[in-house]
Amino acid sequence: xxxxxxxxxxxxxxxxxxxxxxxxxxxxxxxxxxxxxxxxxxxxxxxxxxxxxxxxxxxxxxxxxxxxxxxxxxxxxxxxxxxxxxxxxxxxxxxxxxxxxxxxxxxxxxxxxxxxxxxxxxxxxxxxxxxxxxxxxxxxxxxxxxxxxxxxxxxxxxxxxxxxxxxxxxxxxxxxxxxxxxxxxxxxxxxxxxxxxxxxxxxxxxxxxxxxxxxxxxxxxxxxxxxxxxxxxxxxxxxxxxxxx
Amino acid sequence: xxxxxxxxxxxxxxxxxxxxxxxxxxxxxxxxxxxxxxxxxxxxxxxxxxxxxxxxxxxxxxxxxxxxxxxxxxxxxxxxxxxxxxxxxxxxxxxxxxxxxxxxxxxxxxxxxxxxxxxxxxxxxxxxxxxxxxxxxxxxxxxxxxxxxxxxxxxxxxxxxxxxxxxxxxxxxxxxxxxxxxxxxxxxxxxxxxxxxxxxxxxxxxxxxxxxxxxxxxxxxxxxxxxxxxxxxxxxxxxxxxxxx
DNA sequence: AGTTGGGATTTTGCATACCAAAACCTGTAT
DNA sequence: ATACAGGTTTTGGTATGCAAAATCCCAACT
Numbered sequence: 001x002x003x004x005x006x007x008x009x010x011x012x013x014x015x016x017x018x019x020x021x022x023x024x025x026x027x028x029x030x031x032x033x034x035x036x037x038x039x040x041x042x043x044x045x046x047x048x049x050x051x052x053x054x055x056x057x058x059x060x061x062x063x064x065x066x067x068x069x070x071x072x073x074x075x076x077x078x079x080x081x082x083x084x085x086x087x088x089x090x091x092x093x094x095x096x097x098x099x100x101x102x103x104x105x106x107x108x109x110x111x112x113x114x115x116x117x118x119x120x121x122x123x124x125x126x127x128x129x130x131x132x133x134x135x136x137x138x139x140x141x142x143x144x145x146x147x148x149x150x151x152x153x154x155x156x157x158x159x160x161x162x163x164x165x166x167x168x169x170x171x172x173x174x175x176x177x178x179x180x181x182x183x184x185x186x187x188x189x190x191x192x193x194x195x196x197x198x199x200x201x202x203x204x205x206x207x208x209x210x211x212x213x214x215x216x217x218x219x220x221x222x223x224x225x226x227x228x229x230x231x232x233x234x235x236x237x238x239x240x241x242x243x244x245x
Numbered sequence: 246x247x248x249x250x251x252x253x254x255x256x257x258x259x260x261x262x263x264x265x266x267x268x269x270x271x272x273x274x275x276x277x278x279x280x281x282x283x284x285x286x287x288x289x290x291x292x293x294x295x296x297x298x299x300x301x302x303x304x305x306x307x308x309x310x311x312x313x314x315x316x317x318x319x320x321x322x323x324x325x326x327x328x329x330x331x332x333x334x335x336x337x338x339x340x341x342x343x344x345x346x347x348x349x350x351x352x353x354x355x356x357x358x359x360x361x362x363x364x365x366x367x368x369x370x371x372x373x374x375x376x377x378x379x380x381x382x383x384x385x386x387x388x389x390x391x392x393x394x395x396x397x398x399x400x401x402x403x404x405x406x407x408x409x410x411x412x413x414x415x416x417x418x419x420x421x422x423x424x425x426x427x428x429x430x431x432x433x434x435x436x437x438x439x440x441x442x443x444x445x446x447x448x449x450x451x452x453x454x455x456x457x458x459x460x461x462x463x464x465x466x467x468x469x470x471x472x473x474x475x476x477x478x479x480x481x482x483x484x485x486x487x488x489x490x
Numbered sequence: 491a492g493t494t495g496g497g498a499t500t501t502t503g504c505a506t507a508c509c510a511a512a513a514c515c516t517g518t519a520t
Numbered sequence: 521a522t523a524c525a526g527g528t529t530t531t532g533g534t535a536t537g538c539a540a541a542a543t544c545c546c547a548a549c550t
């Protein structure tokens with residue numbers, strides 16, 4: 001494992017490596033790119049898993065997925081790799097991919113981590129939110145209330161996700177935002193089936209939170225979010241008899 | 246994107262899917278498995294990146310890596326995919342993989358997230374550490390002190406990692422442990438070049454932390470870890486003129 | 491009945507070959 | 521210098537082949 005001296009093949013004089021070429025670091029990709037196929041496959045599979053078309057525990061056969069999606073095995077494999085690192089499927093060596101089976105214990109652990117990250121996120125956001133940001137938060141809050149009034153379960157979940165996501169962006173901490181995004185998506189997968197019971201309370205807590213953010217009261221924002229996520233966790237444990245399926 | 250009815254190809258009568266087959270859920274893999282090649286490649290590349298054989302910004306050509314490692318392009322591609330999701334390389338569409346270039350801002354964000362996660366980890370660990378666990382912590386602590394006395398920089402870093410890793414295992418929260426593992430590894434990558442200055446202080450703080458854990462004083466453990474990680478963060482900002490390279 | 495054992499069949503994991511499109515490099519003409 | 525044109529490299533994806541491993545099925549045996 002300990003590699004010896006021999007460096008990478010230095011290739012001919014027309015080599016293209018320019019390790020220290022100073023590139024315009026800030027300008028990212030502006031032009032529209034036609035989305036790599038593996039990304040499309042990843043999105044498709046994630047969607048199929050989240051909406052339970054692919055059931056937990058199901059064996060995902062590469063060839064079948066490839067045929068179903070009309071692509072070759074390679075992009076499917078790459079998508080499965082990524083789905084594994086993000087916890088959606090389990091890749092058992094020499095056996096292939098299986099849709100991850102959420103356990104109660106794991107759900108609780110995810111909710112615990114989520115609580116910590118979101119709580120910190122709320123504190124940071126409260127510390128640096130502009131007036132425009134607060135206005136946007138109220139917009140998202142209203143969208144959620146409308147979904148609540150219309151009993152639009154799916155809209156409620158996505159409105160909730162949007163609000164939390166925007167809050168994490170406010171922190172200006174991209175690493176934190178990415179991590180929360182990962183954890184939240186999985187929490188939603190576990191939690192969606194029982195999201196209905198909690199609703200009024202949750203959105204009332206959101207309102208309090210936004211007020212604290214608007215007032216730049218970091219301690220209060222942190223405390224409210226801690227309560228908010230902790231109650232969500234309790235709601236998960238006190239859920240009705242929907243333990244199975 | 247909204248898929249229609251047509252399910253996965255149901256395949257012939259010899260199909261193998263048994264979604265609800267009751268399997269002995271608890272027994273995991275016991276036998277030794279010969280490590281998938283993509284995993285070996287992943288480890289090799291991660292090591293090459295961490296020890297700076299592959300410099301930040303360097304263009305990683307699949308064919309070169311494949312030749313260098315003596316494998317085909319396929320496992321290399323899969324390894325690169327995973328390296329991307331974990332932040333070691335950037336995969337620019339149609340251009341390939343480049344070793345990620347750490348920025349000061351990103352390092353700070355990582356240290357911030359790490360502080361939050363480790364702090365929570367310390368609290369949980371203090372709440373549920375057995376006497377045997379505490380004894381093991383002291384072992385690891387002593388290993389670190391020896392490395393410190395011997396001025397063994399590499400040993401110091403790995404001893405530090407071992408101690409923190411064991412603490413996260415104690416929490417019993419696998420999700421938290423995994424996340425901390427990810428973040429810590431990257432922090433170490435950024436931080437290693439300047440790890441020396443801080444040393445005595447850090448290991449003194451470790452001792453205090455272990456005492457708090459042994460006494461099951463969760464608040465104290467949390468507080469100490471918060472200080473510990475925050476000081477590490479400051480040490481990063483107040484680092485000497487090693488800002489470049 | 492219940493278990494054991496031996497193929498037959500699938501599926502993965504990896505290698506190889508091939509190709510279009512995109513990006514890059516370079517040299518030349520402006 | 522700038523812009524253009526052409527050649528080269530590299531990616532991203534397809535197709536194919538194949539050994540090893542895992543699974544399944546069915547028949548023989550306690």
